[in-house]
Amino acid sequence: MEKRWVQAVKSDKEAIDLLAQQLNIDTSLAEILVQRGISSFEDAKDFFRPQLSQLHDPFLMKDMDKAVSRIDAAIAAEERMLVYGDYDVDGTTSVALAYSFFRQFSRHIEYYIPDRHKEGYGISTAGIDYAKSKGITLILALDCGIKSNDKVAYANSLNIDFIICDHHLPGEELPAAVAILDPKRADCPYPFKELAGCGIGFKLAQAWCITHQLPDSSYEQYMDLVMVSIAADIVPIVDENRTLAYFGLIKLNQNPCIGLKALMDSCGKNKNYTITDVVFTLAPRINAAGRMDHGNQAVKMLLCTEDDLAARQSLFINVQNTDRKVSDQHITAEALALINDSEVLMGKKTTVVYNENWNKGVIGIVASRLTEKYYRPTIVLTHSNGLLTGSARSVPGYDLYEALLGCADLLEQFGGHKFAAGLTMKHENIEEFSQRFEDIVTATITEDLLCPEIHIDSEIAFSQIDGKFQRIIAQMAPFGPMNPAPVFMTTNVVCVGRPYVVGTKHLKLSIKQQNSAIFEAIGFGLAEFENLLQPNQPFSVCYTVEENIWKEQKRLQLNIKAIKIHNQ
Template sequence: MEKRWVKASDCNAETVDTVAQQLNIDKTLAQILVQRNICDFDAAKDFFRPNLDHLHNPFLMKDMDLAINRIEKALSNHEKILIYGDYDVDGTTSVALAYSFFSQLTQNIEYYIPDRYLEGYGISTAGIDYANEHGFSLILALDCGIKSTDKIDYANGLNIDFIICDHHLPGDEIPKAIAVLDPKRADCEYPFKELAGCGIGFKLVQAYAQKHNLPKERYLQYLDLVMVSIAADIVPVVGENRILAYYGIRKLNTNPCEGLRALMEISGKTENYTITDVVFTLGPRINAAGRIDHAKHAVAMLLCEVDGNSLEQSVEINSKNTERKTYDQDITREALALIGDSEILINRKTTVVFNENWHKGVIGIVASRLTEKYYRPTIVLTKSNGHVAGSCRSVAGFDLYEALSGCAHLLDQFGGHKFAAGLTMQENNVNAFADKFEEIVSATITEEMLTPMIKIDAEVDLAQIDGKFYRVLAQMGPFGPENMAPLFVTHNVYLTQHAMAVGGNHLKLSIKQQNSSIFECIGFGLAEYQNLLQPKVPFSVCYTIEENIWRDKKRLQLNIKGIKVN
C-alpha cells in the first residue's frame, strides 16, 4: 500500500542553532530535539540523562494515602490479601511486581488472574466469589477495575474491600472502592497521566516503601518489569515513563529478574535489548500464556515459582507462543479470504469480520494484521462463553473509542482507548453493529486517515551520518510512542550493487551518495521494490538508523521504511 511521506514542520531556526551550539551537535539532531520541545540546555540535560530522583512523589496521586492506610491495616490484622490482575503483559507484570513486594511483608497473600475465556477482561464475579470462599478481605486490582462499578458493589456486599490501580479512562462513575488510583481520573492532580498499569503498581509499592523508610532497592528492583509493561502496552515513552523505561532497559540488559532472564534465554536473544526487542520478543511470549492457556503461568514464570526453575516455565510459555503463531496465521488467512470474497467488505471504510470458531486469544493480533493490510478501523469477532467477543484496532488519528461509544446501544460492554479496544455483544446484534460502526466511521474519518503515513523528522545527506551522529541519536532513546526513533529522508541515492530479496519478503541493498560512504540497508516487507531499483538510477529513501551487531562486530545500518524512485 502506497504511503504518504509527511515531513515534520520547520522549527525556529534560531532555537535550533542555539541548541546545536550549546550541545555541540549536528544541526539536524538539534532540529529533532526542538521538534520534541527540548529547546535549551537544561531540557536537553533532563532528556539525555534521565534521573530516578525526578520520579514524582507517589502521594500526589489521589487516594494513595487511603490505599497505603488500608494495606497497613490488612498487614497489621493479618488479613488475607488477593493480588488481582489482567491476563495481558501489563496485567501479569503488575501482579508479579505487587505480589513479589507484598509477599515479603505477609504470608497471607495470593494472586489471581481471570481466565480469558471463562471470565473475560477485568474484575469478574468468579474472582470475587473465589476471594469470598477463601477468606480474602482485601483485593488489590491492577490494570483493571476503573469501570467495574457493579463488581465493586457486589464485593462491598460481601465485606470485601478493593483497592483499584488502573490506567484506563474512567466511566461516568468512579467505583466505590476503598481507593481508586488512576491518574486519568478528572479529580486526580498527579502530574503524569500516561503510566501503564504496572506503573501504577510501581507507584503503590514506592509509596509504601517511602512511608516506611525502606531502601529504594526494594522497589527499584522491579524496573525491568515496569519497562516490559511500558513497551508491551504501547504507552507514551515520555516524562515519567521514559525515566522508568530508561532504567528498566538498563536493568534488563545487566541484571534482569530470573523470570525475564529465562525468557530471554529461550527466545535466543540475551543482550542489547531495546524497547522494540521487548515488544516483539518478550511481550508476545508473556502474552501467549493467557492467549492459549492461562496467564497465571506467566506470573509464575516471572516469580520463578516452579521449584525455582524459571527456565522450565519459560520453555512451556515459549511453546504456547509457537502454538499462538499457528492460530494467528490460520485465522489471518481465513479473515483475508472472507474480506476478499466480499465486495461489500472491500468497499467499506471499516472492517468487521466474524467467525464463531476463531480462537479468542489471537483475534487482537489478527485485527492488527488486517489493519496493517487494509488500513482502516478493524474489528475481529468470535463466539466466546455464550456471547460474541471482539478485538478492535484503529488507524492513526481516528478515535476508535469514540466511534464505539456511538454503538453502545448494540453492545453489552466495551472498553479501551483511541487506538485499541475490546467489546462483547449478543450474536443477533452483529450485523446491526457492523452497519452502525460503518455509518459512524464513514461520517467522521477523513481520506487522509485512511492512507498510512510516514512522518519524516528530517532530511539528511548520508555524509552526515557518522559515529558521533549515531551516538547522540542513540541517547535519544528509549524510543516509543511520542518519542519515536527519528525517521530521516535522503534523496538521490544510488545502488552500489543489485538489491536482493531475502527472507521471502524483505529487501537487502547497499546505497551511497556521491560524497558518502556505502551504507548497508534492510527493508522489511519491501521486496516488491527489488526490480524497481536499478544501478545508476537515483531514488529516495526514508529510514531509521540502527547499529547492527553481528559476531561482536558493530556497524551502522539503515532500516528502510519507504522508497520512492525519482
Template sequence: MEKRWVLASKCNNDTVTTIAEQLNIDQSLAEILVNRNICDFDQARDFFRPQIDHLHDPFLMKDMDLAIDRIAKAIANEEKILIYGDYDVDGTTSVALAYSFFSQLTPNIEYYIPDRYLEGYGISTAGIDYAYQNGFSLIIALDCGIKSIDKIDYANTLNIDFIICDHHLPGEELPKAVAVLDPKRNDCEYPFKELAGCGIGFKLAQAYAQKHNLAQHTYLQYLDLVMVSIAADIVPVVGENRILAYYGLKKLNTSPCQGLKSLMEISGKTENYTITDVVFTLGPRINAAGRIDHAKHAVAMLLCDEEVNAAEQSELINLKNTERKTFDQDITREALALIDESEILINRKTTVVFNENWHKGVIGIVASRLTEKYYRPTIVLTKSNGLVAGSCRSVAGFDLYEALSGCADLLDQYGGHKFAAGLTMQQDNVNAFADKFEKIVAASITDELLIPMIKIDAEIELAQIDGKFFRILSQMGPFGPENMSPIFVTHNVYLTQRAMAVGANHLKINVKQQNSSIFEGIGYGLAEFENLLQLKVPFSVCYTIEENVWREKRRLQLNIKGIKVN
C-alpha cells in the same frame, strides 16, 4: 501499499542553533530535539540523562494516602490480601510486582488472575467469590477495575475492600472502592497521566516504601517488570515512563529477574534488549499464556527465583507461544479469504469479520494484521461464553473508541482507547453493528487517514551520518510511542550495485551520494522495489539508522521505511 511521507514541521531556527551549539551536536539532531519539546539545555540534560530522583512523589496521586493506610492496616491486623490483575502482559507484570513487593511484608497474601474465557476482562464475580470463600478482606486490583461499579458494589456487600490501581479512562462514575488510583481521574492532579497499569503498581510500592521508611531497593528491583509492561502496553515513552523504561532496560540487560532471564534465554536473545525487542520477543510469549491457556503461568514464571523452575515455566510459555502462532496464522488466512471473497467488505472503509469458531485469544493479533493489510479501522469477532466478543484496532489519527460509543446501543460492553478496544454483543446484533460501525466511520474518517503515514523527522545527507551522529541518536532512546526512533529522508541517492530481494519479501540495497560513504540498507517487506531501482538512477529513501553487529564487527546500516523513485 502507498504511503504518505510527512516531514516534521520546521521549528524556530534560533532555538535549534542554540541547542546544537550548547550540546555540540548536529543541527538536524537539534531540530529533532526541539520538535520533541526539548528546547533548552536543562531539558536536554534531563532527556539524555534520566534520573530516578526525577520520579514524581506518588502521594500526588489521588487516594494514594487512603490506599497506603488500608494496606498498612491489613498487614498490621494479619488480614488476607488478594492481588488481582488482568491476563495480559501489563496485568501479569503488575501482579508479579505487587505480590513480590508486599510478600516482603506479610505472608498473608495470594494472587488471582481471571480466566480469559470463563470470566472475561476485569473484575469478575467469580474472583470476588473466591476471595470471600477463602477469607480475603482486601483485594488490590491492578490494570483493571476502573469501570467495575457493580462488581465493587457486590464486594462491599461481602465486606471485602478494594483498592483499584488502573490506568484506563474512567466512566462518569467511579467504583465505591477504598481507594481508586488512576491518573486519568478528572480530580487527580498527578503530573503524569500515561503510566501503564504496572506503573501504577510501582507507584503504590514506592509510596508504601516512602511512608514506612523502606529502602529504595525494595521497589526499584522491579523496574524490569515495569519496563516490560511499558513496552508491551504501547504507552508513551516520555516523561516518567521514559525514566522507568530507561532504568528498566538497564536492569533487564544486566540483572533481570530469574523469570525474564529464562525467557530471554529460551527466546534466543540474551543481551542488548531495546523496547522494540521486548515488544516482539518477550511480550508475545508472556501474552501467550493467557491467550492459549491461563495467565497464572506467566505470573508463576515472573515470580520464580530458582533457575530450574524458571526454565520449566519459560519452556511452558514458549510452547504456548508456538501454539498461538499457529492459531494466529490460520485465522489470519481465513479472515483475509473472507474479505477477498466479499465485494461489500472489500469496498468498505472498515473491516468487521466474524467466525464463531475463531480462538478468542488471538483475535487481537489478527485484527492488527488485518489493519496492516487494509489500513482501516478493523474489528475481529468470535463466539465466547454465549456472546460475540471482539477485538478492535484503529489507524493513526482516528478515534476508535468514539466510533464504538456511537454503536453503544448494539453492544453489551466495550472499553479501551482510541487505538485499540474490546467489546461484547449479542450474536443477533452482529450485522447491524457492522453496518452502523461502517456508517459512523465513513462519515468521519478522511481519505488521507486511510493511507499509512511515514512521519519523517529530518532531511539529511548521508555524509552527516558518522559514529558521533549515531552515538547521540542512540542516547535519545529508549524509543517508543511519542519518542520513536527518528526517521530521516535523503534525496538523490543511487545504487552502487543492483538491488536484491532477500528472505520472504525483503530488499537489500547499497546506496551512496556523491560525497558520502556507501551504506547498506535493509527494507523489510519492500522486495517490490527490486526491479524498480536502476543503477545510476537517483531516488529518495526514508529510514532509521541502526547498528548491525555480525561476528563482532559493527557497522551502521539503514533500516529502509520507504522508497520513492524520482
C-alpha cells in the same frame, strides 16, 4: 500499500542553531530535539541523562494515602488479601510486582488472573466468589477495575474491599472502592497521566516504602517488570515512563529478575535488549500464556526464585507462543478469505468479521494484522459464553473508543482506548452493529487517516551520517510512542551493485549519494523493489540510522522505511 511521506513542520531556526552550538551536535539532530520540546541545555541534560530523582512524588496521586493506610490495616490485622490483574503483559507484570512486593510483609496474600475464555477481561464475578471462598477481605486490582462498578458493589456486599490501580479512562461514575489510583480520573492532580498499569503498582510500592522509610532499592528492583509493561502496552515513552523505561532496560540487560532472565535465555537473545526487542521478543511470549492457556503461567514464571524452575516455566511459555503463532496464521488466513476486496474498492471504511470457532486468545492479533493490510478500523469477533466477543483495532489518529461509544446500546460491554478495545454483544445485534459502526466511522474519519503515513523528522545528506551522529541518536532511546526513532529522508540516492532479497520479502542493498560513503541498508518488506531499482537511477529513501551488530562486529546500517523512484 503506498504510504504518504509527511515531513515535520520546520522549527525555529535560531533555537535550533543555539541548541546545536550548546550541545556540539549536527543541526538536524538539534532540530529533532526542538520538535520534541527540548530547546535548552538543561532540557537536553534531563532528556539524555535521566535520573531517578525525576520520578514524581507518588502521594500526588489521588487516594494514594488511602490505599497505603488500607493495606497497612490489612497487614496489621492479618487479613487475607488478593492481588488481581488482567491476563495480558501489563496485567501479569503488575500482579507479579504487587504480589512479590507485598508478600514480604504479609503471609496472607495470593494472586488471581481471570481465565480469558471463561471470565473475560477485567473484574469477574467468579474472581470475587473465589475471594469470598478463601476468606479474602481486600482485593488489590491492577490494570483493571476502573469501570467495574457493579462488580465492586457485589464485592462490598460480601464485605470485601477493593483498591483499584488502573490507567484506563474512568466512566462517569467511579466504583465504590476504598481507594482508586488512576491518574486519568478527573480529580487526580498527578502530573503524568500515561503510566501503564504496572507503573501504577510501582507507584504504590514506592509510596509504601516512603511511608515505612524503606530503602529505594525495595521498589526500584521491579523496574524491569515496569519497563516490559510500558513497552508491551504501547504507552508514551516520555516524562516518567521514559525514566522508568530507561532504568528498566538497564536492569533487564544487567540484572533481570530470574523469570525474565530465563525467558531471555529460552528465546535465544539474552543481552542488548531495546524496547523494540521487548515488544517483539518478550511481550508475545508473556502474552501467549493467557492467549493459549492461562495468564497464571506467566505470573508463575515472573515470580520464580529458582533458575531451574524458571527455565522449565519459560520453555513451557515458549511452546505456548509457538502454538499461538500457528493459530494466529490460520485464523488470519480465514479472516482474509471472508473479506471481499471489492469492499475496499467500494470505499468501505471498516472491517468487521466473525467466526464462532476462532480462538478468543488470538483475535486481537488477527485484528492488528487485518488493520495493517486494509488500513481501516477493524473488529474481529468470535463466540464465547453465549455472546460474541471481539477485539477492535484502529488506525493512528482515529479514536476507535469514541466510535464504539456511539454503538454502546448494541453492546453488552466494551472498554479500551483510542487505538484498541474489547467488546461483547448479543449475536442478534451483529448486523445492526456492523452497519452503525461503518456509518459512524465513515462520518468521522478523514481520508488521510485511511492511508498510512511515514513521519519524516528531517531531510539530510548522507555526508552528515557518521559514528557520532548515530551515537547521539542512540542516546535518544528508549524509543516508543511520542519519542520514536528519528526518520530521515535523503534524495538522489543510487544503488551500488545490485540489490537482492533476503528471506522472502526483505531487500538488502548498498546505497550512496554523489561523493558520499557507501551505506549498507535493509528494507524490511520491500522485496518488490529488487527489480525496480536500476543502476544509476536516482531515488529517494526514508530511513532510520542504526548500529548493526553481527558476530560481535558493529557497523552503521540504514533501515529503509520507504522508497520513491524518481520520475515514477
